[in-house]
Amino acid sequence: MTEGIGRPTVAVWKFASCDGCQLSLLSAEDELLAIAGEIEIAYFLEATREVKEGPYDISLVEGSITTPDDAERIRQVRDLSTTLVTIGACATAGGIQALRNFGDVEAFRSLVYARPEYVETLADSTAIAEHVPVDLELRGCPIETSQLV
């Protein structure tokens, strides 16, 4: 448990994703109420702007790695987290956006964006476990909230 705090701290992080797994978490009010007293939500921007600084006992990570910034940020998240859990198909397998892995991302970028030079992106969408050690994985699209609880 994080020093100085009585309850385990939980942080929820977003990478390339549709937010659906985080929304599953938010919509599970009944289940969450049952465990709300046992944990402290320290970082969850989808739910609140109130942020407590890390380190965190548990990090839940939604989304895949698609930009150089993502690749750097997930290493920082890993450093801040005792236990890192990836949630959903994006985080565990690269998600639907991993279809780009079979195409030419430069061609897509030029076709889709008026000013492609402003878009920083990696050639592939990759799972979190390809970048940092992951302790647990929860699969599904979206995740089954009861499994998470």
Ligand code: SF4
């Ligand atoms: S796994 Fe599915 S529901 Fe979850 S963030 Fe990715 S696309 Fe959305």
